[in-house]
Amino acid sequence: MTTLMTLLQETANMAVAKAGAGIGAGIAALGAGMGIGRIGGSALESIARQPEAQGDIRSNMIVAAALVEGAAFFAIVVCLLILFI
Amino acid sequence: MLRKRSIFALIAFATALLSGMFTPATAQEEHEAHAAEAHSAEHTAHAKEKFNAGKLILEHVSDAHEWHVMTLGSNGPHPKHISLHLPVIVYSKTKGISMFSSARFVNHETHEPQAYSGYRLEENKIVSEDPNEVFYDLSITKNVFALLISLLVMSVVFLSVASAYRKRGNNQAPRGLQSFVEPLIVFIRDEVAKPSIGPRYERFLPFLLTVFFFIFINNLLGLIPILPGGANVTGNIAVTMVLALMVFFITTFSAKKDYWIHIFNTPGVPWWLKFPVPLMPIIELVGVISKPLVLCLRLFANITAGHIIALAFFSLIFIFGEMSAGIGYGVSVASVAFTIFMNFLELLVAFLQAYVFTLLASLYFGSALEEHHHEEAHH
Numbered sequence A: 001m002t003t004l005m006t007l008l009q010e011t012a013n014m015a016v017a018k019a020g021a022g023i024g025a026g027i028a029a030l031g032a033g034m035g036i037g038r039i040g041g042s043a044l045e046s047i048a049r050q051p052e053a054q055g056d057i058r059s060n061m062i063v064a065a066a067l068v069e070g071a072a073f074f075a076i077v078v079c080l081l082i083l084f085i
Numbered sequence B: 001m002l003r004k005r006s007i008f009a010l011i012a013f014a015t016a017l018l019s020g021m022f023t024p025a026t027a028q029e030e031h032e033a034h035a036a037e038a039h040s041a042e043h044t045a046h047a048k049e050k051f052n053a054g055k056l057i058l059e060h061v062s063d064a065h066e067w068h069v070m071t072l073g074s075n076g077p078h079p080k081h082i083s084l085h086l087p088v089i090v091y092s093k094t095k096g097i098s099m100f101s102s103a104r105f106v107n108h109e110t111h112e113p114q115a116y117s118g119y120r121l122e123e124n125k126i127v128s129e130d131p132n133e134v135f136y137d138l139s140i141t142k143n144v145f146a147l148l149i150s151l152l153v154m155s156v157v158f159l160s161v162a163s164a165y166r167k168r169g170n171n172q173a174p175r176g177l178q179s180f181v182e183p184l185i186v187f188i189r190d191e192v193a194k195p196s197i198g199p200r201y202e203r204f205l206p207f208l209l210t211v212f213f214f215i216f217i218n219n220l221l222g223l224i225p226i227l228p229g230g231a232n233v234t235g236n237i238a239v240t241m242v243l244a245l246m247v248f249f250i251t252t253f254s255a256k257k258d259y260w261i262h263i264f265n266t267p268g269v270p271w272w273l274k275f276p277v278p279l280m281p282i283i284e285l286v287g288v289i290s291k292p293l294v295l296c297l298r299l300f301a302n303i304t305a306g307h308i309i310a311l312a313f314f315s316l317i318f319i320f321g322e323m324s325a326g327i328g329y330g331v332s333v334a335s336v337a338f339t340i341f342m343n344f345l346e347l348l349v350a351f352l353q354a355y356v357f358t359l360l361a362s363l364y365f366g367s368a369l370e371e372h373h374h375e376e377a378h379h
Helices: A002-049 A051-084 B003-018 B030-035 B040-047 B053-061 B142-168 B177-197 B205-223 B237-253 B257-264 B279-323 B325-369
Strands: B022-025 B066-072 B080-085 B087-092 B096-101 B119-122 B125-128 B135-137
Touching (some): A002 A051, A051 B279, B066 B142, B087 B125, B177 B205, B177 B325, B205 B325, B237 B279, B257 B279, B257 B325
Antiparallel strands (some): B066 B080, B087 B096, B087 B135
16 A cells, blocks of 8 residues: 555656646636736727727737736746746 | 948858758668668558657757758658758867867768767757866857848848938838838837837937847747748747846946935835835845846747747647548648637737837836936925
């Protein structure tokens, strides 16, 4: 029984790291989706309130989306580091 | 100065670099054919390597000493690799400078990797046969070569546009390449530099324009799948780190006194956050370091992730093709459609990342130059 446990512990180390990387990447995508969804939603609402400002609103929305995606990409980079280094 | 002469000189330099480097490298699976006489049952399994999507993606995204263009006949027994072998330049304290083509690292008869002049190629890194030798690898690798190509593109574009303005003056409507470049330059000047930096924006405008066009052109060249495009330059963390370091140095060396006061003695913050434990200065210093670091990582991660996704979509075709040719062809329709969509997204990302980098750099410059009027302190 103990040999089985030690065997499982030995093999589980690398696998748990990879599982952690996968879960981390998923959570990063979740965070990016939520953030950009909120940005898009508020941008659409403000265009509805004031259609003549839609050019300004659109460019600000894209800039904010790029910054939020940057945060998600940091998590992706850490997950890639776990997987490949 | 004669603009046409300098453009010709640049093109001549580039072709001089290119010629003498293009060597086709022939099959690398003949050694398996030699061993197959004894293992005829396993011969068919060894002669064609199984498609490894992870390896393909990592090869395309990282740097290398040769630029692999195509492989002819990869399904047959003798695939023929056509690649551009780039020069290896190594400086060692004991041996001096060694310069040779990276084709020397592969033996032409046996197609095994071999050592040359005391160096060996292991996993695309140059390793010395003597473990105590200190050497510096100054080779022209794929990314360096791609940087030179994009330098050439930028020089040709901007030198010709500048000479067009000199010849035709400011009063005539732009024509040709000018009409493509002028809206971008005016956009960066009026929407990015002037509002962020304020009245003294002209000092920083050359750097901001150079950074914007450098990132934009390198991103676009990275999307072209074949030579001279396809090298992942802005996805190389060394390149983006240098750009971020340049932004950091310009911010630090052009910062006014108010910038440093904001970091070390932030106005409006209670005294017990600054003394005895300087919490606020530590937080602000972390911000000073992290802002350029974040610039570097954002560009690197965006571009590399885009390349990985596009390559992964293409690899789907080959992964399914291993199972059966019919499924491979079927998947290729969806895969090509997805990849076209991803390419459009990558075009947007190419421009957007260049714009965001330039915008944030100009915001940092603006915050370094800001002079507050400290009305709160005079109450």
